[in-house]
Structures are given as C-alpha cells and as structure tokens.
Amino acid sequence: MQAIIEHPWFLPLTVGIVIIALFPLVAAYIVLAERKLLADFQVRLGPMRVGPHGLLQPIADALKLLLKEDVIPAAADRGLFWFAPVISTWTALTAFALLPFTEQLHVVDVNVGLLVIVAMSAVGVLGIIIGGWAANSHYPLLGALRSSAQLVSYEVALGLALICGVMSAGSLSMVEIVQAQLERRVWLAFDNYGLMFIAFIIFLISAIAETNRLPFDLPEAESELVAGFMTEYSGLRWGLYFLAEYASIIVIGGVGVTLFWGGWLRPFPNVSWLEVPLNVVFPLAFFLLAALISFRLSRRLLRFSRWRALLMAATGAALAGVGLLFLLPVAHPTLSALFWFLFKVGLFIYFVIWIRGTFPRFRYDQLMDIGWKYLVPLAMAAVLANALVGMLRAT
Amino acid sequence: MWNALFFYLFALIALGGGVLVITRRNAVHSALWLVVSLLGVAGEFLLLGAEFLFAVQIILYIGGVVLLILFVIMLVNLDQAARMRQFNRQWAIAGLCALVVGAEIAYFVWRGGPQAFQLATPVSAGPGEGNVEQLADVLFSRYLLPFEIASLLLLVAVIGSVVMAKKRS
Numbered sequence: 001m002q003a004i005i006e007h008p009w010f011l012p013l014t015v016g017i018v019i020i021a022l023f024p025l026v027a028a029y030i031v032l033a034e035r036k037l038l039a040d041f042q043v044r045l046g047p048m049r050v051g052p053h054g055l056l057q058p059i060a061d062a063l064k065l066l067l068k069e070d071v072i073p074a075a076a077d078r079g080l081f082w083f084a085p086v087i088s089t090w091t092a093l094t095a096f097a098l099l100p101f102t103e104q105l106h107v108v109d110v111n112v113g114l115l116v117i118v119a120m121s122a123v124g125v126l127g128i129i130i131g132g133w134a135a136n137s138h139y140p141l142l143g144a145l146r147s148s149a150q151l152v153s154y155e156v157a158l159g160l161a162l163i164c165g166v167m168s169a170g171s172l173s174m175v176e177i178v179q180a181q182l183e184r185r186v187w188l189a190f191d192n193y194g195l196m197f198i199a200f201i202i203f204l205i206s207a208i209a210e211t212n213r214l215p216f217d218l219p220e221a222e223s224e225l226v227a228g229f230m231t232e233y234s235g236l237r238w239g240l241y242f243l244a245e246y247a248s249i250i251v252i253g254g255v256g257v258t259l260f261w262g263g264w265l266r267p268f269p270n271v272s273w274l275e276v277p278l279n280v281v282f283p284l285a286f287f288l289l290a291a292l293i294s295f296r297l298s299r300r301l302l303r304f305s306r307w308r309a310l311l312m313a314a315t316g317a318a319l320a321g322v323g324l325l326f327l328l329p330v331a332h333p334t335l336s337a338l339f340w341f342l343f344k345v346g347l348f349i350y351f352v353i354w355i356r357g358t359f360p361r362f363r364y365d366q367l368m369d370i371g372w373k374y375l376v377p378l379a380m381a382a383v384l385a386n387a388l389v390g391m392l393r394a395t
Numbered sequence: 396m397w398n399a400l401f402f403y404l405f406a407l408i409a410l411g412g413g414v415l416v417i418t419r420r421n422a423v424h425s426a427l428w429l430v431v432s433l434l435g436v437a438g439e440f441l442l443l444g445a446e447f448l449f450a451v452q453i454i455l456y457i458g459g460v461v462l463l464i465l466f467v468i469m470l471v472n473l474d475q476a477a478r479m480r481q482f483n484r485q486w487a488i489a490g491l492c493a494l495v496v497g498a499e500i501a502y503f504v505w506r507g508g509p510q511a512f513q514l515a516t517p518v519s520a521g522p523g524e525g526n527v528e529q530l531a532d533v534l535f536s537r538y539l540l541p542f543e544i545a546s547l548l549l550l551v552a553v554i555g556s557v558v559m560a561k562k563r564s
Contacts, residue, residue: 077421077423080423080424080427110446111446111526111527112446112447112449112450112526112527115447115450115451115454116450118450118454118458119450119453119454119457119458121458122453122454122457122458122459122462123430123453123457123458125458125462126427126430126457126461126462126465129462129465129466129469130423130427133423133465133469141469144469145466145469145470148462148465148466149466152458152459152462152463155458172527
C-alpha cells in the first residue's frame with residue numbers, strides 16, 4: 001500500500017481520474033447554480049420541480065441528454081460531425097491536467113504549463129469550427145465562422161495579458177507562478193503599483209470572449225443563429241459541447257486565479273497571524289452558514305413533502321461535515337489550499353454568470369472593435385508599462 | 396528505446412498526415428490532416444526537449460495558420476474544385492523534381508553512413524534554466540538582428556493586408 005501511494009504516478013493518476021469522474025457532475029451543478037442565479041437576478045425562482053429547490057434537476061437533465069435520440073443530418077459529413085465534439089471535450093479536459101489545485105495536488109507541472117493550456121484552447125477552437133461545418137447547414141456554418149474570427153481576435157489580447165503575468169512571475173510553470181507570488185508577497189493582480197490590474201481586466205474580458213459567454217456569445221447567438229454551431233447537434237454530442245464549454249470556463253478561471261489571484265494561497269499569505277482566521281474559521285463559517293440555510297429551507301419544506309425536507313437536511317448535513325473537516329489538523333494544509341483555489345474559481349464563475357445576467361450581447365462589429373481597436377493596443381501598452389516598471393523595481 | 400519508438404510514431408503521424416493532406420479531395424479534410432501532421436511535428440519537438448517550440452508550434456500553426464486556412468476554405472465555394480481532376484498536366488515535371496530531390500537526399504544519407512540514422516541527443520539545459528529562458532537569451536542577444544528583421548517582415552505583411560482590404564471598400 002505504502003509503495004503504491006509513494007509511486008510517482010499515484011498522485012497524477014488519482015487526480016486525473018477524480019477530475020474526469022467528477023467533472024460532469026460539477027459542470028451539471030454549475031449549470032444549476034447558473035440557472036438559479038439568473039432566476040434570482042430576474043426575480044423568479046428557477047428550477048423548483050425536481051428535488052427540493054431543483055437540487056436534482058442536473059441529474060434529470062443529464063439523463064435526458066443520455067437517452068435522447070442522436071440525430072445526424074442526412075447531408076452532414078458523418079465522420080467529422082461525430083468527431084468535432086470529441087475535440088472540444090478532449091482539449092478542455094486536457095487543460096485540466098495543468099491546473100495546480102494545490103502545491104502537490106495536480107496532474108502535471110511542466111515548465112511551459114501556461115503555454116500548453118493556451119495551445120489546448122487553440123486546438124479546442126477546431127472543435128467548434130469543424131462541428132459547425134460538418135453539419136452542412138447555414139446557421140452552424142455562420143456560427144463557426146463567427147467563432148473562429150472571434151476566438152482568433154481575442155486570443156491576441158488574452159496572450160498579451162498573460163505575458164504581463166508571466167513577466168512578473170518569471171516562469172511559465174503554473175506551480176512556480178504561484179510560488180513566485182508567495183515570494184513577492186503580493187498577488188500579481190495588485191503588483192507593479194496597480195499596473196497589473198489593467199492586465200487582469202484585459203484578461204477577464206478576453207477570457208469571457210474566449211469561452212463564448214454572454215456578452216460575447218455571438219457564435220451561438222440564439223436570436224440570430226438559432227444555436228450557432230450547435231444547431232444540428234442533439235443528445236449526447238450536444239452534451240459534450242456543453243461539457244466542453246463549462247470545462248473551459250473552469251480552466252480559464254483556474255488560469256486567472258493562478259496567474260493573478262495567488263492560486264491556492266490564502267489572502268495575505270505572508271501575514272502569519274491570519275493563518276487560523278483565514279484557513280480554519282473562514283471555511284468553517286462558510287460551510288456552516290450554508291448548512292444553516294439548508295436546514296432552515298428544510299424546515300420550511302416539511303410542510304409540503306417529507307422526503308424533500310429530508311434531502312435538503314441531508315445536503316445541509318453534508319455541507320456541515322465538509323466544514324468540520326477543516327478542524328482536522330491532519331488534512332488541514334492541503335484542504336485549506338484546495339478550498340482557497342476552488343473558492344476563487346467559484347467567485348470567477350459567479351462573476352461570469354453575473355455578467356451574463358447584466359450585459360446585452362454585442363453587435364458583431366462592436367465585438368471586433370473592442371477586440372482589435374481597444375483591447376489589443378491597451379494590452380500592448382500594459383505589457384510595455386509592466387515591463388518598464390518591473391525592470392526599474394528589479395534594479 | 397521509448398524515445399526511438401515515439402520518434403517513429405510521431406514521424407509516421409507527421410508524414411502520414413502530410414500525404415493525406417495532398418490526397419484528400421475535400422479541402423476541409425485536407426486542412427484537418429494538416430493539423431494532424433503539424434501535431435506530429437510538435438510531438439517531435441517535445442521529444443527533443445524543446446517544450447517551448449512544441450507549445451508555440453501548436454498555438455501558432457494550429458491555432459493561427461490552419462484556423463485561418465479553414466476560415467478561407469469555408470468562405471470560398473470549393474465544391475467545384477472537389478469535383479475536378481486532381482492531377483493536371485504538370486504532374487510529370489513535379490514527379491521529376493521530386494525524384495531529383497529524393498536522389499539528392501538519398502545520396503547524402505548514403506554518404507553519411509550509419510550515423511545518418513542516429514537521433515540527435517538534445518543539449519540539456521543548465522540547472523534552474525529551462526528551454527524558454529535559453530531560447531530567449533539566444534534570440535535577444537546573438538540573433539537579435541535576424542529576429543528584428545523577421546518582425547519587420549511580419550509588420551510589412553500586416554500593413555500590406557490592411558492596404559489591400561482598404562482598396563476594395
């Protein structure tokens with residue numbers, strides 16, 4: 001047993017399997033969170049029918065997707081139509097392998113990690129374009145063309161924003177980037193007298209564009225293109241695209257958190273007296289509060305149906321249990337690091353959903369204007385300014 | 396042993412993809428096989444310890460060049476081209492050229508003897524220094540002038556394309 005645990009392949013394989021096994025579930029629940037949040041923004045309730053407060057809705061949706069008929073258009077290029085969603089999902093999941101969840105908890109740490117993630121997202125675009133083309137239909141083709149133009153444009157600004165971060169961290173390895181932030185005693189978003197924050201904003205905007213989210217969801221704008229490149233897809237293959245989209249949101253959130261928000265580090269990682277309040281009390285309070293809310297909801301549900309109340313109470317108990325784990329000294333350092341990483345990624349996802357609920361979609365020429373006329377020059381200026389300030393500070 | 400195995404695997408991917416690029420009738424299929432071929436080349440870079448070139452190969456060639464090729468293919472009507480004869484009158488001359496180049500390569504391989512088939516051993520980076528740092532050091536000190544000339548060339552291409560696009564409208 002000891003020999004297995006200490007084998008160099010043990011941790012990467014375990015983390016990899018856990019990611020692949022858990023990811024569909026996580027994505028499904030992010031969708032539920034998104035629907036609930038959007039409902040809240042629009043003062044309605046969102047899914048309420050399946051399970052208490054719609055808690056089992058994702059599982060019902062997943063079952064529906066799995067059981068649906070898989071329609072392939074008669075004029076489609078069958079092989080490519082079949083293969084395109086696989087490209088998207090495969091590249092998105094491969095990028096997961098490079099995310100450093102904690103200092104030890106990651107699949108691989110290569111010395112060009114960030115570049116490999118960018119490369120994976122570059123190949124992932126092929127999935128969208130091929131899918132749109134292979135359907136041999138007008139709306140998907142238009143969606144595919146739009147998406148290739150959009151993704152290529154915003155990749156430039158994204159790359160320049162990433163260069164700012166890499167320059168400050170002095171490394172392309174994801175783990176070393178976080179370690180550099182520990183050494184510099186500052187999260188990179190606040191480095192260089194606030195100049196890095198410009199790079200972070202550019203990153204945020206182009207990250208939303210890269211993941212095809214509103215207000216940049218022109219490749220699948222439903223009021224113009226039905227569903228864009230996904231129009232002809234149904235069932236499991238559509239589900240794969242869906243999975244890829246949410247995977248890329250998490251990946252790009254993970255990249256942003258690693259590069260600009262200190263990765264697995266807690267806030268103020270060098271102030272030692274904050275260790276207990278931030279690593280134990282905060283997560284504990286976070287989960288216990290969530291548990292408390294669940295218990296209150298459960299008591300209210302008791303009036304309607306017993307098993308719904310029971311399920312809600314069980315959810316609350318599970319949340320409380322996770323919170324109490326933070327009191328264990330054995331699991332502590334890894335657990336709190338993991339908590340901070342996932343917490344920050346969660347904040348990013350919340351922000352992305354918030355943006356979706358707030359902004360209207362851009363027109364196509366506005367999109368290109370923002371990309372090329374504002375973001376790219378601004379990003380170049382940010383690179384120049386950060387390089388100058390960084391050099392002056394180093395000497 | 397593993398190195399050699401992976402070398403031949405990636406070589407097969409690169410060359411096989413290349414052959415399929417020129418034999419497919421459908422232009423989109425050709426472009427996709429080009430992606431496969433480029434991925435094979437990227438794998439060879441990785442095998443030689445050039446991680447930076449591996450990533451850049453994928454980002455620039457697949458994420459940039461092939462993507463734009465696909466973009467153009469989808470905008471232009473190529474249905475007619477797919478139905479045309481694939482070999483035209485110049486195939487005899489092209490074959491002759493390929494034969495001459497092939498003979499040239501074969502001659503040098505023959506002269507090189509058994510060493511010609513040995514894999515180059517990658518130069519290992521110094522401690523605490525990766526492939527990226529080494530490349531940057533060389534590129535921005537010894538080869539600064541060629542690097543800048545190349546960037547100037549790209550700049551000219553960018554301006555040229557903007558001028559051409561302006562003229563049309």
